[in-house]
Amino acid sequence: MKEISKHYDPQETEPKWREFWEKEGIYKFNSKAQGEIFSVDTPPPYVSADHLHAGHVMSYAQAEFIVRFKRMCGFNAYYPMGFDDNGLPTERFVEKKYKINKSKISRSDFIKLCLEETKKGSETYRNLWTLLGISVDWSKTYSTINEHCRRISQWSFIDLYNKKKVYRTKKPILWCTTCRTAIAQADLEAEEKESNLVYIKAKAETGETIVFATTRPELLPAVMGISVHPEDKRYKNIIGKNITMPLTKKKVILTADEATDMQYGSGVVYYCSYGGGECIEWLSRHPEAKPIELVLPNGRFSSSGGAYEGMKVLEARKKIIEDMERVGAIEKIEPIKHSVYVHERCGTDVEYMESEQWFIKILESKKEFLKRGQELHWFPKTMKRNYDDWVSNLKWDWCISRQRYYGVPFPVWYCEKCGEVILPDMKDLPVDPLEEQPKIKSCPKCKGKKFFPEKDVFDTWQTSSLTPIIAQKLIGDSTTQKKLYPSSLRPQAFEIIRTWLFYTIVKSHYHHNQLPFVNAMISGHGLDEQGRKISKRLGNYIPPEKIIEEYGADAVRYWATGATLGQSLKFNILEVKKGRRTTTKLWNIARFMAMHETKPKLVQSGSQLERADIWILEEMNKTIAEATKNFENYTYAKAKDAIDDFFWSKLADYYIEFIKYRLFGEDKRSKEAAIKTLAMVFFNVIKMYAPIMPFVTEEIFQEFFKSAEKTKSVHLSKWPKELNFSKKTNISDFKDAIKAIDEIRKFKTEKGISLGIDIESLKLKTKVDLKKYGEFLKKAGRVKKLA
RNA sequence: GGGCGCGUAGCUCAGUUGGUUAGAGCAUCUGUCUUACAAACAGAGGGUCAGAGGUUCGAGUCCUCUCGCGCCCACCA
Numbered sequence: 114m115k116e117i118s119k120h121y122d123p124q125e126t127e128p129k130w131r132e133f134w135e136k137e138g139i140y141k142f143n144s145k146a147q148g149e150i151f152s153v154d155t156p157p158p159y160v161s162a163d164h165l166h167a168g169h170v171m172s173y174a175q176a177e178f179i180v181r182f183k184r185m186c187g188f189n190a191y192y193p194m195g196f197d198d199n200g201l202p203t204e205r206f207v208e209k210k211y212k213i214n215k216s217k218i219s220r221s222d223f224i225k226l227c228l229e230e231t232k233k234g235s236e237t238y239r240n241l242w243t244l245l246g247i248s249v250d251w252s253k254t255y256s257t258i259n260e261h262c263r264r265i266s267q268w269s270f271i272d273l274y275n276k277k278k279v280y281r282t283k284k285p286i287l288w289c290t291t292c293r294t295a296i297a298q299a300d301l302e303a304e305e306k307e308s309n310l311v312y313i314k315a316k317a318e319t320g321e322t323i324v325f326a327t328t329r330p331e332l333l334p335a336v337m338g339i340s341v342h343p344e345d346k347r348y349k350n351i352i353g354k355n356i357t358m359p360l361t362k363k364k365v366i367l368t369a370d371e372a373t374d375m376q377y378g379s380g381v382v383y384y385c386s387y388g389g390g391e392c393i394e395w396l397s398r399h400p401e402a403k404p405i406e407l408v409l410p411n412g413r414f415s416s417s418g419g420a421y422e423g424m425k426v427l428e429a430r431k432k433i434i435e436d437m438e439r440v441g442a443i444e445k446i447e448p449i450k451h452s453v454y455v456h457e458r459c460g461t462d463v464e465y466m467e468s469e470q471w472f473i474k475i476l477e478s479k480k481e482f483l484k485r486g487q488e489l490h491w492f493p494k495t496m497k498r499n500y501d502d503w504v505s506n507l508k509w510d511w512c513i514s515r516q517r518y519y520g521v522p523f524p525v526w527y528c529e530k531c532g533e534v535i536l537p538d539m540k541d542l543p544v545d546p547l548e549e550q551p552k553i554k555s556c557p558k559c560k561g562k563k564f565f566p567e568k569d570v571f572d573t574w575q576t577s578s579l580t581p582i583i584a585q586k587l588i589g590d591s592t593t594q595k596k597l598y599p600s601s602l603r604p605q606a607f608e609i610i611r612t613w614l615f616y617t618i619v620k621s622h623y624h625h626n627q628l629p630f631v632n633a634m635i636s637g638h639g640l641d642e643q644g645r646k647i648s649k650r651l652g653n654y655i656p657p658e659k660i661i662e663e664y665g666a667d668a669v670r671y672w673a674t675g676a677t678l679g680q681s682l683k684f685n686i687l688e689v690k691k692g693r694r695t696t697t698k699l700w701n702i703a704r705f706m707a708m709h710e711t712k713p714k715l716v717q718s719g720s721q722l723e724r725a726d727i728w729i730l731e732e733m734n735k736t737i738a739e740a741t742k743n744f745e746n747y748t749y750a751k752a753k754d755a756i757d758d759f760f761w762s763k764l765a766d767y768y769i770e771f772i773k774y775r776l777f778g779e780d781k782r783s784k785e786a787a788i789k790t791l792a793m794v795f796f797n798v799i800k801m802y803a804p805i806m807p808f809v810t811e812e813i814f815q816e817f818f819k820s821a822e823k824t825k826s827v828h829l830s831k832w833p834k835e836l837n838f839s840k841k842t843n844i845s846d847f848k849d850a851i852k853a854i855d856e857i858r859k860f861k862t863e864k865g866i867s868l869g870i871d872i873e874s875l876k877l878k879t880k881v882d883l884k885k886y887g888e889f890l891k892k893a894g895r896v897k898k899l900a
Numbered sequence: 901g902g903g904c905g906c907g908u909a910g911c912u913c914a915g916u917u918g919g920u921u922a923g924a925g926c927a928u929c930u931g932u933c934u935u936a937c938a939a940a941c942a943g944a945g946g947g948u949c950a951g952a953g954g955u956u957c958g959a960g961u962c963c964u965c966u967c968g969c970g971c972c973c974a975c976c977a
Contacts, residue, residue: 383977637971685912765940
C-alpha cells in the first residue's frame with residue numbers, strides 16, 4: 114500500500130482536483146446524458162464588482178450546493194454562467210475608475226474602456242469561482258453585451274412591440290441629472306434626508322395673504338397651480354381667485370382638490386413641474402395647467418428660471434430662499450426629515466421631467482403578474498410578500514430607454530419625414546442603428562427615404578430579464594432547448610426581487626405566457642463579523658482568495674452552508690476553521706479505515722452484523738433521510754448540521770471506538786463486519802459532504818472508494834439512499850449501552866485516568882442488559898469487570 | 901405610516917404539529933498524547949428562552965400589548 118500522508122493539505126489537493134474536473138469535463142452539460150434536466154438560471158453578476166467578498170462567495174456557493182446535490186441525485190444539471198456587463202453599473206464603474214465624464218469622451222472610446230473592464234471583471238469572477246469549486250459549465254457562458262444577448266434582447270423588444278406591449282411617448286418621467294438618463298421606478302431608492310419645509314406667503318386678488326408650505330421652493334418659477342381641499346373653511350371664499358406668487362409675480366388660480374390634506378402644513382399646496390409624483394398626478398386632474406420646463410437634463414435651470422438660469426437645483430433653492438426672505442415672502446422655515454427618492458446607482462435626488470421615452474406596459478397587467486407570483490415556488494415562502502408588495506405598488510410603466518452609451522442599442526430607426534418607427538427584420542439581429550441603415554428603401558407609411566437612428570440604449574434589465582432564454586439558447590438543438598425552459602431554479606438575492614425577478618416574470622409572461630422558472634431560491638446577504646454590510650468603502654472584509662489560501666475552499670464553503678435561506682449570515686472565521694477541521698477529520702478517518710484494508714463492497718447480510726453495526730447503520734439511515742429532505746427544501750444549513758452531528762458525534766466519537774477491539778481482535782467474522790460497516794457508513798458520509806466540500810471528498814473518493822462505484826468523480830456518484838439490511842435484531846436498548854459507555858468515560862475522566870487504560874472493575878449505575886452488552890461494554894470501554 | 905423577520909448560555913445560532921431536568925458549536929475551566937486525529941478526545945460550569953399579560957393540565961413554542969434591532973414598501977406637499 115502506498116504511503117498516505119498524515120495531514121490533509123488543501124493547498125496541495127485543491128488545485129489538483131480543479132484541473133481534473135476541468136480536464137475531464139465533470140461539470141460539462143451533455144444534452145444526451147440520462148436523467149431529467151435540472152437547469153439553473155444563474156445570476157450574472159455585475160462585472161463592475163471588482164472587489165469580491167464573502168457575500169458574493171456565500172450567495173453563489175449556496176446555489177451551488179443545490180446543483181451538486183441534484184447532480185448526484187441523477188439529474189442532468191445545466192449550470193451555465195453569465196456576466197452582466199452592460200448598462201449603468203458598468204458605465205458608472207468606468208467613469209469612477211478613470212475619472213471621466215460621459216460628455217467629455219467619445220462614445221466609441223468609452224465603450225472600448227467598458228469592454229476592457231468587462232473582460233477584466235469576468236476574469237476576476239471566473240478565477241474566484243474556479244478557486245471555490247463552483248461547478249458551472251464554463252463552456253456555457255454569456256455576457257449580456259455579446260452578440261448572442263444583443264440578438265435576444267432586440268428580439269424581445271420587437272416581439273413586445275408587435276404584441277403592443279411596448280410604446281414610445283412623451284410624458285413626465287424619472288430622471289437622474291448625474292447619470293443624465295431616464296430611469297425606472299425600480300432604480301429608485303428612498304433615502305431619509307434633512308430638509309426644510311418653507312412656508313411661503315402669496316397674495317390673493319381679494320387682498321388676503323395665503324401661505325403654502327413646500328420643500329422645493331426653487332421650483333417656484335415652474336408653478337402650475339395651487340390647491341386647497343374643497344371642504345377647507347379657511348379658504349372657501351378664495352377658491353377660483355387669482356394668486357400672485359412672490360418674486361416671479363406669476364398668477365395662478367386657487368383650485369379645489371380633494372387630494373389636499375387639510376392637516377399638513379397650512380393646508381395649501383402648490384404644484385410645479387415637477388416637484389414629484391404628486392405634481393404629475395395633480396396635473397392629470399387639472400388639464401388647464403401648463404407645465405414649464407425648468408430643470409434641464411443636466412440638472413441646471415433653463416431660461417424659464419429667469420434670474421436663476423444656469424443654476425443647479427440646490428444652488429437655486431438657497432438663492433430663492435434668500436431672495437424671498439428679502440422681500441418678506443417667507444413666513445417661517447421648519448427643518449424636517451423626510452424621505453426622498455434618489456437614483457440607487459449614484460445617490461442623486463431624482464427629478465421628474467417631461468421626455469420622450471420607450472416603455473414596456475406593466476401597470477395594466479399587475480393582476481396577471483401577481484398570479485404568476487403565486488404560481489412560483491418561493492424558497493423561503495415569505496419572500497413572495499416582497500414581490501406582491503412591489504407589484505401592487507407599481508406606479509410607472511417600465512421605462513427601458515437610457516440616454517447612455519454602453520448597452521444594447523434599440524433596433525429602431527425613425528422616418529425623418531413622418532416619424533414612423535422602422536424595425537429591422539428578426540433575422541438581421543442584432544443591429545446597431547447608429548452604424549447601419551434599415552434594409553427597407555422607403556418608409557411604408559409616407560414613402561420617405563431618409564431615416565435617423567434611435568440613439569438610446571436599453572436599460573440593463575431589458576437584457577438581464579431574459580437570462581432564462583439566453584441560457585436556453587446557448588444550447589443548439591431544439592429538442593434540448595424545449596427542456597431547458599422554464600429553468601428549474603432561479604437562485605438570487607432578495608434585493609433584486611423587484612428588478613431581476615419581477616422583470617424576468619414580465620418578459621416570460623408576455624413572450625411565452627408562462628413562468629420563466631419553476632423555483633426561486635432567495636438568499637440573504639453576507640455581512641461582516643459585526644453584522645454590517647460588506648463594502649469596499651468600509652474595507653471590512655478579507656479578500657476571499659486570501660481565506661481560501663489559508664483554510665482551503667472547502668472551509669469557506671463550509672461557512673457559507675451555515676446560512677438560513679433568505680437570512681443574512683455574518684462572516685465567521687471560526688466557522689471557516691471548523692470547516693478546515695472537518696476536512697482534517699475526514700482525512701483521518703479515511704486513514705484509519707485504510708489501515709484495515711478494505712474494499713467498500715459494503716454490508717451484505719444482517720447475519721454477521723453486531724449490535725453496534727446495526728446501530729450506526731440505523732443512525733446513518735436517519736441522517737441520509739434528514740440530509741436529503743433538507744437539501745430538497747434548500748435548507749442546506751440543516752442538512753449540514755445533520756451530517757456534522759452524525760459524522761463527528763456518532764461515527765467518529767462512538768462507532769470507531771466501539772469497533773477498535775474488533776478490528777485488532779481475533780474474531781475474523783466480527784472484524785469483517787466492522788470494517789464493512791465502517792466503509793459503508795464513511796462512504797456515505799463522504800457523499801453527503803460532497804456538495805458542501807467538493808475537494809476533500811473528491812480526494813478521499815479517488816484515493817479509497819474509486820473501486821466501489823465506477824464513476825470518474827465523487828460528484829458524479831449516486832447520492833446515498835437509506836440502506837436496507839436485516840432488522841431482525843432489535844437494538845432499541847442500544848442507547849442504554851451508550852449511556853453505560855458514557856458512565857465509564859466519565860468515571861475515568863474524573864479520576865484522571867486515560868481512556869485507553871483498562872481498569873479493573875466498575876459498578877455501573879446505568880441500567881443496561883449485561884447479558885446482551887456486557888462483553889461489548891467491557892471491551893469497548895476497557896473495563897475488566899463490570900457489575 | 902403599513903408589512904415582514906428577529907430578540908434563547910459570554911459569542912454565533914438550533915429548537916419541527918405546545919409535552920418529561922431548554923440543545924449544539926465556539927469561548928471558559930478540568931483531565932487525557934486512548935494502536936485515525938492534541939488541528940484531537942473525555943468531562944464540568946454557564947440560560948427568569950427581551951418584558952408584561954392571557955389561553956392551556958402543560959408555553960421558548962399559540963394569542964394580545966410593550967420595548968429593542970434589521971429589512972421591504974409608502975407622493976403627504
